[in-house]
Amino acid sequence: MTYLIEGRDGPWELVVGLEVHAQVISRSKLFSGASASYGGEPNTHVSLVDAGFPGMLPVINRECVAQAVRTGLGLKARVNLESRFDRKNYFYADLPTGYQISQFTHPIIGEGAVEIELVDGSTRVIGITRLHLEQDAGKSMHDQDPARSFIDLNRAGVALMEIVSEPDIRSPEEAGAYLRKLRMILRYLGTCDGNMEEGSMRADVNVSVRKAGEPFRTRCEIKNVNSIRYVMQAIEVEAVRQVEIWESGGSVDQETRLFDPARSETRSLRSKEDAHDYRYFPDPDLLPLVIEEAWVQELASHLPELPDAKRQRFQDEYGIPRYDAGVLVAEQPTADFYETVARGRDPRLAANWVIGDFFAALNRTGRTIQDSPISAEALGGMLDLITDGTINGKIAKDVFEEMLANGETAAEIVERKGLRQVTDTGAIDAAVQAVLDKNPDKLAEYRSGKDKLFGFFVGQVMKAMAGKGNPALVNEALKKVL
Template sequence: MDAGTGYTIEGASGTWEVVIGLEVHAQVISNAKLFSGAATAFGAAPNTQVSFIDAAFPGMLPVINRECVAQAVRTGLGLAAQINLVSRFDRKNYFYADLPAGYQISQYEHPIVGQGTIEIELDGGITKSIGITRLHLEQDAGKSLHDQHPSKSYIDLNRAGVALMEIVSEPDLRSPEEAGAYLRKLRTILRYLGTCDGNMEEGSMRADVNVSVRRPGEGFRTRCEVKNVNSVRFVMQAVEAEARRQIAVWEEGGTVEQETRLYDVARGVTRSMRSKEDAHDYRYFPDPDLLPLVLEQGWVDALAAGLPELPDAKKRRLMARHGLSAYDAGVLVAEQATADFYERLAAGRDAKLAANWMLGDFFAALNRTGRTISDPPVSAAQLGALLDLIADATINGRIAKEVFEAMVETGDDPAAIIDARGLRQVTDTGAIDAAVAAVLAANADKVADYRGGKEKLFGFFVGQVMKAMAGKGNPALVNDVLRRHLAGGG
């Protein structure tokens, strides 16, 4: 199904629709920068990862990093996009202190990747296709630091020259929820591909949010760009805040001016940064130091053959092979580490039971302990061993939950906990017979009611027998023995 969220905003004079497009800047995973050999590691001391090229020393010539090109192509293939075998680098001219050359090497008219699509999942099982306009490679700028001294700004050029992929969507998004779903899905794809780590808190992925509003059925109105938003939550908030600001402007008889704005997290509003530049303001022209980038189709095909299974394909496989619901499979593949954990857990076991345990008790334990799937309190092997003990009737499901909690607290293996606490399931029919007989003898009035037609009392008897056996009775055997006794079989 291809549909949207049906999201609209009611203004003072009627209904408004929000139109959103995202420009996502994703830092390429590579050991060196786009045009120099300087390192790209996060967190280094200021200005310790800067080459003469990054600092724009006269006479220094850029040399393209082949791995950065490969990462861009892999990303384009993962977005089902057109790979352009011939692309070109341009100079985008503007003057900031953290851009020492006075221009950014980017791509404009001839990007390395053309049109593609992303499928996003929305509430209610709805899916929607979001168009990708282009992906191009460019250098990152440095970083200006304004809080080190009350009257001075400092420049850190460690990020200058780091390779970025700018991924531009079509204006196909229609709500904060769709924008959030798109950004999460894009981040998941990049992480599966290994082309960007998606760590928005470190600045390796950030979004420029283009927002406009219109009456339903109208053409596009003027848009504003909210710059450098660094979390999914803030992107959604920025869309809402900017849309409501624009609606107020239009309804008061004003005109929305095209401009670049910033999202003020503390106040929950956007504020003006500068008038929005058009392409001609940057005076793009082909970079004279770089030849056109020409790719061989065979090289692109080899990269395509080496791609991992991507989240949509993995979701379909889990649904087909294991009978998982679309929702459960979607949650399990949302992060590659989660999908890998599940696949290890489900291997050779009841895959639905494995999914239920992961989505229930295991995820609850992660939240409660503040741990992550990469550093869980219970490993896939340990949780798998617990499921095996359920499968071979060593313990029942109720006892398994008690054992799991002990595993989270102690880190011990399930078998050791079961033996130390005497939790093995009772499968001795003689012991179950005795417990059933005692419960029925103590509740003779209810036995008469059951035999008189009140069959719902069966659950009461099961509960009483399990309580008498400290929860260790085999549920299937308890049910069988109870039915026999209640039928008068003794």
């Protein structure tokens, strides 16, 4: 479905490209031995290299390079065996050296692709232009003092991957789908935690509009949007703003803007005089980064199974619907949980329970799969009791709630509460007869053609048996008598 902005003079098409800054998971920083972990005391995760002291030299962290290569492989992208580092010069108080070490002309990762899926089930491929390594900046706080800004350099020098997409995105929905998919891939790879609230993944959004068939028009860049929902909103309002400018005879200026979610508008961020002039040049402190093909192969051989492949395998191996497979692979721990439950059991029954009652229980209790009150083994044990006929599906729901409440195994609960399903046909026949004896009027109605009452009888029999009757046998017994 094409997303169009209806202007006065007809429809406009949206063109969006995203630059995602993803904080690399590593113990230490990209070019210094200071800790890269989040949330230390202010200015304690800082070396003299990060603080920009004279004479300090950067030394690159091998793991950060490996993480970039893994991400490149996960994005089906070209890995450049030789890449370089440049200085991107600008002045800001939380950038002590006055430049950011980045990769401008020779990034470590080249073109790749991400497949996204939309609500209507259609898929699209969004091109990746490049991925490069660079340093994060420190943090400024402007609200501590009337006259001064406070600077914490703990984050300064932490490795970032900037992942640049092609301008292939054509709707806010596609932008959201792209970000979710990218985050899923990064999390599977273990190269970025994808936590947008804490700022370990942020997006710069390039937006322009055009009439169908036209070349690209001038774009604006909306900086540092920190949630997927805001990215989608920012695109929507920015596109409308640009259409209004073009239609009133004006022209859009190429500029940096920020998104204000409270007022749902974008505002110009930098004056034109300060328009980007970063005066990039090769960093003389750093030689070219040369990596071996053999090392790339080794990293490739240790990559985990990625979401697309896992989803396909779940469909093929377990015979579950594509939609269910998508839900189960959305998070790796969920996929692992499901596989533990499904192994050696009916995989569809397992999928239904995991996606249905189990997810609902997590939601209700505010727990995550990592600290789930019911283990995959325990849930599997309960499914075994359903499959071997010990309990029926209805009793299973009660057993599940008990497991949730007190952590007993299904077998223990069934034993303790005597919930074993009754398969003794003598007992079932007796219960059926008792119900018929008690409801002669209903029986007469049924016999005179009110077929719907069959359900009533089933319900009454199950009730008389405290829910423990084998539903198939109860049905059978009733049919025989009626």
